[in-house]
Amino acid sequence: MFNSKKLSTVLIIVLSLSILFLGIYAFASEGQEAAKEAAKEIVPGSTTPWWVWPLVLFVVTFILGILAVLGGVGGGVLFVPIVGGFFPFNIDFVRGAGLLVALAGALAAGPGLLKRNLASLRLAIPVALIASAAAIVGAMIGLALKPNVVNILLGATILFIVLIMAIAKKSDFPKVPHPDKLSQALEITGIYREESLGKDVEWNVHRTPQGLALFIIIGVMAGMFGLGAGWANVPVLNLLMGAPLKISVATSKFLLSITDTSAAWVYLNQGAVLPMIVVPSIVGIMLGSMVGVKILVKAKPKAIKWMVIVLLLFAGTRALLKGLEIWK
Amino acid sequence: MTEDRKKASEEQLAYAGVLNIGMWIGLALLVITFILYISGVLPSYVPIEKLSEIPQGSNVPYWGMRAHEFNQAFNVPTGWGWTSLVAKGDYLNFVGIAMLGGLSILCYLVILPILIRKKDTAYVVIAIFEVLVLALAASGILKAGGH
Numbered sequence: 001m002f003n004s005k006k007l008s009t010v011l012i013i014v015l016s017l018s019i020l021f022l023g024i025y026a027f028a029s030e031g032q033e034a035a036k037e038a039a040k041e042i043v044p045g046s047t048t049p050w051w052v053w054p055l056v057l058f059v060v061t062f063i064l065g066i067l068a069v070l071g072g073v074g075g076g077v078l079f080v081p082i083v084g085g086f087f088p089f090n091i092d093f094v095r096g097a098g099l100l101v102a103l104a105g106a107l108a109a110g111p112g113l114l115k116r117n118l119a120s121l122r123l124a125i126p127v128a129l130i131a132s133a134a135a136i137v138g139a140m141i142g143l144a145l146k147p148n149v150v151n152i153l154l155g156a157t158i159l160f161i162v163l164i165m166a167i168a169k170k171s172d173f174p175k176v177p178h179p180d181k182l183s184q185a186l187e188i189t190g191i192y193r194e195e196s197l198g199k200d201v202e203w204n205v206h207r208t209p210q211g212l213a214l215f216i217i218i219g220v221m222a223g224m225f226g227l228g229a230g231w232a233n234v235p236v237l238n239l240l241m242g243a244p245l246k247i248s249v250a251t252s253k254f255l256l257s258i259t260d261t262s263a264a265w266v267y268l269n270q271g272a273v274l275p276m277i278v279v280p281s282i283v284g285i286m287l288g289s290m291v292g293v294k295i296l297v298k299a300k301p302k303a304i305k306w307m308v309i310v311l312l313l314f315a316g317t318r319a320l321l322k323g324l325e326i327w328k
Numbered sequence: 329m330t331e332d333r334k335k336a337s338e339e340q341l342a343y344a345g346v347l348n349i350g351m352w353i354g355l356a357l358l359v360i361t362f363i364l365y366i367s368g369v370l371p372s373y374v375p376i377e378k379l380s381e382i383p384q385g386s387n388v389p390y391w392g393m394r395a396h397e398f399n400q401a402f403n404v405p406t407g408w409g410w411t412s413l414v415a416k417g418d419y420l421n422f423v424g425i426a427m428l429g430g431l432s433i434l435c436y437l438v439i440l441p442i443l444i445r446k447k448d449t450a451y452v453v454i455a456i457f458e459v460l461v462l463a464l465a466a467s468g469i470l471k472a473g474g475h
Contacts, residue, residue: 050380051366088380088388092395100425104355107428111348117336121343121439125451129458136465147394186450191333200334257347258458261432265465268425271406272395275421276379279362286355 050276053087058280061101065288068105069296071308072249073165074256075285076102076228078308081158081315084151085322089277091147091154095226096267097277099139099260102228104282105289106257118250122188123205123243128255130212131219131229132262138223139266145224148323154225155320161231162312165305168235176242179204192247205241214240223263228256339439339446346438350431357424361417370417374402407468433462 064078080098084091113119142150179189183205194201205211214236222229233252237243243251267273321327336344364370379391383401390398399406405413413419436459443452464470 048380050377053380088392090388090392090394090398093391093398096395100428103428107347107351107354107431111344111351114340114344114347115336117334117340121337121340122451125454125458129454129461132458132465133461136461136470140470143395193334258432258462261429262462262465265429265462266470267395268422268429269407269466269468269470270395271399271404273422273425274379274391275362275365275418275425276376277391278425279358279421282355283359 053089054276054280057083057087057277058284061281061284062288062291065285065290066292066295067288067304067308067311068285069289069292070304072305073308074102074228074230074253075105075289076226076256076260077158077161077231078312078315079281079285080226081154081312081319083277083281084154085315085318089274091150092143092267092272093274093277095142095150096264096272097274097281098226098228099222099264099267100273100278101281101285102226102230102256103260103264104286106228106253106255106260108286108289110254110257113250113254116250117190117192118246119254120188120190120243120247120251121254122186122190123237123247123251124255124258126186126188126208127212127215127237128258131215131222131255131259134216134219135223135259135263136266138220138225139263140223141220142224142226143267143270143272148325150225151319151323153323155316155318155323157221157225157227158312158316158319162309162316164231164235165309165312168239170234170245171238172245173201174238174242174244176204176206178206180206180208182208190247192244194244194246201244203242203244203247205237205243207240207242211236211241219259222259223266226263226267229259230256339442342442343435343439346435347431350427350434354424354427354431357427358421359424361420361424365417365421368417370415370420372418373413373416374404374418376418378402429466433459433466436462 060082061075061079064082065075068075068078076098079101080094083089083097084094087094110119114121145153183189186208188208189202189204191200191202193199214232218229218232218236221227221232230252233255234245234248237248237252238245318327365372366376368376374390380389382389386393390401393401398404410419410422414423436455440452440455440459443455
């Protein structure tokens with residue numbers, strides 16, 4: 001459990017991140033206040049050079065990339081609430097960027113996971129069809145909603161994700177007494193080498209229809225909020241359908257490359273993608289992820305995971321209060 | 329038999345191969361075109377310094393506006409209209425973005441002949457539907473928001 005040394009480490013990291021984000025927010029507020037004053041003048045203008053925010057974005061997403069790997073979460077679930085809450089970009093552009101960030105991460109990880117047979121194409125393909133179609137619907141709904149409604153719903157969703165992360169159990173090797181008829185018909189099964197046990201693990205899934213039904217909801221939320229949906233994919237694949245944890249995590253990561261593609265196209269076609277936001281974010285998160293993988297060997301995952309949970313709690317609350325116009 | 333099942337299937341390896349190459353090309357394009365954009369080598373359609381600017385009569389910067397408001401302010405084309413602006417530094421970036429967005433469609437098209445050859449009818453049908461879904465999303469036919 002938590003000893004005082006671990007608690008101190010977590011508190012120091014949380015405090016540092018809080019100072020960082022409050023600093024960003026203060027900088028933004030000062031810029032906006034000065035900008036409002038400038039706007040009252042006849043001549044419009046910006047008090048912040050254009051390159052400042054993309055540079056800050058690159059640094060922040062680099063840190064998020066590290067945290068995402070260490071905390072075992074996707075980049076999207078951190079990106080949208082944090083960038084949406086503390087940067088001056090409209091939530092439309094943030095969501096468009098969030099989907100592309102999650103997509104880029106999934107595309108980068110996908111080939112390796114597929115080649116190692118940890119991500120299962122047979123499991124992913126039927127799920128992807130449902131989730132990607134639903135993500136289109138979610139994206140269209142999300143772009144039609146007013147920003148404060150989006151922020152309220154996003155805040156509530158992030159807080160729900162925090163709850164899932166805090167209390168959900170994971171099952172390394174769920175027991176699947178009998179694969180259901182649908183999974184048998186589709187031959188959704190496999191074997192992989194579990195190195196930690198030094199043996200081959202054969203796996204099946206069950207409750208496939210129920211899982212597919214849940215992926216409709218997951219797809220809609222992914223499209224609506226620009227989140228990656230890995231936070232939901234893994235529990236459904238692992239706890240509901242019974243896929244081993246490693247297969248669930250790997251297949252979920254790969255699955256994002258298809259789900260997020262469909263939603264990202266809707267945002268792109270609606271003009272809700274700005275390269276000045278997208279590219280620094282993608283490069284930042286991918287570089288951060290590479291560093292995170294190297295640090296992972298030495299890091300203490302549980303402490304980092306709780307830090308990520310606190311960060312998401314902060315970001316989710318911020319989104320909720322922003323939507324309610326309590327904390328603008 | 330078990331050793332065969334432990335290995336990734338032919339279609340899985342084909343998917344991974346195309347995904348890998350396409351991903352690296354897409355990312356490289358993204359970085360190169362972004363450098364061209366911010367360096368000003370190519371003129372931008374939306375002046376770069378305007379993005380953070382607060383327009384007259386407003387209290388939010390241009391990139392703080394809703395997407396449709398931003399598009400109206402700068403007369404930005406939606407759908408595939410960006411292709412007419414690829415000579416502009418900002419819209420040239422969309423080439424890399426579109427490549428990353430189109431990869432999944434390409435991968436499905438690559439594995440379809442393998443699935444057909446294996447007579448995996450269910451997955452052929454699912455894969456065709458997936459291509460149609462992704463193509464629909466990419467087509468620009470679907471409209472959203474836009475007050």
